[in-house]
Each structure stands twice: as structure tokens, then as C-alpha cells.
Amino acid sequence: MPARRFDAERVLLTRRTAGRKQSDVAVGVGVSPARVSAWETGRSVPDPEKLPRLAEILGHHVDELFPREGPPDLADLRVDAGYSQADTKKLTKTKSAGPVAAAENGQRRLAEEYHVPLAEAYGVSVEALLRAQERSFGIDVPEPGMTEAPQAAGDGLPETLAEKITYLLVQMPAPLSDAEVAALGNSRTGVEVLSEDLVRDLRSGVVASTSDEVLRALAEALDTTPLIWSADADVQRIIAETMLLRGQVAALAARGGGQQGLSAELLQFILREVDKARADVQGGGPTAGS
Structure with a gap:
């Protein structure tokens, strides 16, 4: 799941630019002013499903204020529509969120009967829902017309x-x-x-x-x-x-790297080489031809 980027400082500046109080944002999102303060100071981050509403209150589209790299998987579609995983049992009319949870975790694909109600609730086509489902199973399915x-x-x-x-x-x-x-x-x-x-x-x-x-x-x-x-x-x-x-x-x-990104070994190598280069520059560096 390519998580959306949350920048606490930008949220604070955006709210002030919009002339909104923390209490206004809190009421709109359905949390306490103390929670909004924690978001803006970096002590905590909002639940993913709250980001679309937070962006709307601040006068931005969620993709603009909280960008995500890469196309969405099933969990991304759900949180972008403002639903928690527990909410989906109402959408599928089942006793638990198990069917959606299993699909989001790449364990079992959605039954066909759930395709239309979930797509309508998420505000996407059934085709887009199924592409997102494949990504939840680790299959890289590009969006139509997507180019590098x-x-x-x-x-x-x-x-x-x-x-x-x-x-x-x-x-x-x-x-x-x-x-x-x-x-x-x-x-x-x-x-x-x-x-x-x-x-x-x-x-x-x-x-x-x-x-x-x-x-x-x-x-x-x-x-x-x-x-x-x-x-x-x-x-x-x-x-x-x-x-x-x-x-x-x-x-x-x-x-x-997937969810893990660069390995610790490769990252350590890159940082070590950067430190060596910095030391060379600060110490006068190796002379040309040495």
C-alpha cells in the first residue's frame, strides 16, 4: 500500500493560509482540537481514511495535499473513500469485514457479488476496483494510459x-x-x-x-x-x-524494495560513500591525478 505523504508543517501552514482555526478543522474531521494540534506538530498522524476530509476542509484535493506515489490498491481505494475496514461489512452486507480484509491482505479475492457495491461506495468503476485488487496480491497492474x-x-x-x-x-x-x-x-x-x-x-x-x-x-x-x-x-x-x-x-x-525500500546494507553503503566524499571536500580532497 503506497501510503500518502503527510507533511505536518504543510498542514499547519495550509490551515493558517485558509484562515481556519484548529477547532474548525476538528469539527469537520470529527476529532478533538488536541488531535489536530498533534497532527500539526508531528506528534501523530491522521488515520488514512481521514485524509480526504482533512484535505477538503483545507481547500485542497487529497492528491494535492497528501500525494501518493504509484497507483492504488484495494486498501487505498477504501481509505480514499473515507471508510475504515470495519465499515465495509455494511457495504458487503456481511457479519464482518473479513471478505475485504482478506482481499486487501492478498489472501482471497473478492467474491463477484461484492464488486459493484464496493466500486460504487469507493467511487470507482468495477474495472478500477479489480485492478486495485490485483495490486493487493502483488501484481503490478498499470492504470490505462499510464506512462513513465x-x-x-x-x-x-x-x-x-x-x-x-x-x-x-x-x-x-x-x-x-x-x-x-x-x-x-x-x-x-x-x-x-x-x-x-x-x-x-x-x-x-x-x-x-x-x-x-x-x-x-x-x-x-x-x-x-x-x-x-x-x-x-x-x-x-x-x-x-x-x-x-x-x-x-x-x-x-x-x-x-516494495514496502521495505532499500536494504539496510545498500543504504549504509550509500551513506558511507557520501560521508567519504564530504570528508574529502572538507579536507581539501584528493588532488587531481593522485
């Missing part, structure tokens, strides 16, 4: 500030508005240097350059290093190669 995402060019990063900002926004796991970029950058640096208008002007190229303080806040908001704004060709080459490597590692994890 285009890979980033390996010959370097975009050159202008506007192009780099746009490039980084495309790489983000969830879309960010100009206002959200500004709020994130200010929050993470603790300095109010970004505004929605400034981010928009920088992204669109109306403003072609800015202060180091603004660039630092932008880098924080976009989960990158301030070095990405450098005009040095060697720095840009290293950053581009690092981003390409990150994409390759992510693809490797998605292909072979």
Missing part, C-alpha cells in the same frame, strides 16, 4: 533563477503555490523575507536576481541547498549529478 514520468536531463540544471525555481517546484512531491513557498521559507529560516508576490516575480523572471537572504529562504522552502543558485559551472555540474543519482536511487528503491 519523463526523466530529468542529465546534462545539467536550468541556468536562470526563474528556470531553477520552476525546475525545483516540478521535483517537489506535492505542488506548492507561491504563497506556500513564501510561508515555508520564512518559517524554516525564521526571517520574514519572502512574500507571495516576490516568489511569483522570481519564478516568472520578472525579478532576475535577489539577495542571499532571500535565496537561502527559497532553498529551504524547496528542500535544496543555496549552492543551487550558484553560477559556478563546477558547482552546477556536481549538483546536477547528485540530483540524477538521487533519482536513480529512488527508482531502484521503487523497483526492488
Whole structure:
């Protein structure tokens, strides 16, 4: 089950941007204000079936605020429709949630009589329900028309500030508005240097350059290093190669790791090599030709 990505800081900023109180969100989702506070501070995360309603209250589609990588399985369809597993016995008109639980766990496929009521309750076609069921059994069934995402060019990063900002926004796991970029950058640096208008002007190229303080806040908001704004060709080459490597590692994890991701041994190797490279740079590094 490819779980949805929950970002506590983004939920907090989104709620504030929407002008909603924690108590408003709590009433809409059906929990206590203390529970909403726990979500926003990262002390806990919502049950998966609460995410669609939470996104709706905050004025976003669930796929935008809480993105998921990969097509859904049966459990994903259920939680996206706002149902707990226990709720499904009402949908199948059985004494327990056993039929749905068994299918979600890849143990026994749904009886045909359950196809239509579950598809209607989940808001999908029977065909989509059956594709999701196959994924619950470990069979990779693509959605119709699904193609692989285009890979980033390996010959370097975009050159202008506007192009780099746009490039980084495309790489983000969830879309960010100009206002959200500004709020994130200010929050993470603790300095109010970004505004929605400034981010928009920088992204669109109306403003072609800015202060180091603004660039630092932008880098924080976009989960990158301030070095990405450098005009040095060697720095840009290293950053581009690092981003390409990150994409390759992510693809490797998605292909072979399943729920477990990269093995501990492979992850340890990657981290060790990164630490060695960092030590080389900080210590002057091996000289060319040595």
C-alpha cells in the first residue's frame, strides 16, 4: 500500500493560509482540537481514511495535499473513500469485514457479488476496483494510459533563477503555490523575507536576481541547498549529478524494495560513500591525478 505523504508543517501552514482555526478543522474531521494540534506538530498522524476530509476542509484535493506515489490498491481505494475496514461489512452486507480484509491482505479475492457495491461506495468503476485488487496480491497492474514520468536531463540544471525555481517546484512531491513557498521559507529560516508576490516575480523572471537572504529562504522552502543558485559551472555540474543519482536511487528503491525500500546494507553503503566524499571536500580532497 503506497501510503500518502503527510507533511505536518504543510498542514499547519495550509490551515493558517485558509484562515481556519484548529477547532474548525476538528469539527469537520470529527476529532478533538488536541488531535489536530498533534497532527500539526508531528506528534501523530491522521488515520488514512481521514485524509480526504482533512484535505477538503483545507481547500485542497487529497492528491494535492497528501500525494501518493504509484497507483492504488484495494486498501487505498477504501481509505480514499473515507471508510475504515470495519465499515465495509455494511457495504458487503456481511457479519464482518473479513471478505475485504482478506482481499486487501492478498489472501482471497473478492467474491463477484461484492464488486459493484464496493466500486460504487469507493467511487470507482468495477474495472478500477479489480485492478486495485490485483495490486493487493502483488501484481503490478498499470492504470490505462499510464506512462513513465519523463526523466530529468542529465546534462545539467536550468541556468536562470526563474528556470531553477520552476525546475525545483516540478521535483517537489506535492505542488506548492507561491504563497506556500513564501510561508515555508520564512518559517524554516525564521526571517520574514519572502512574500507571495516576490516568489511569483522570481519564478516568472520578472525579478532576475535577489539577495542571499532571500535565496537561502527559497532553498529551504524547496528542500535544496543555496549552492543551487550558484553560477559556478563546477558547482552546477556536481549538483546536477547528485540530483540524477538521487533519482536513480529512488527508482531502484521503487523497483526492488516494495514496502521495505532499500536494504539496510545498500543504504549504509550509500551513506558511507557520501560521508567519504564530504570528508574529502572538507579536507581539501584528493588532488587531481593522485
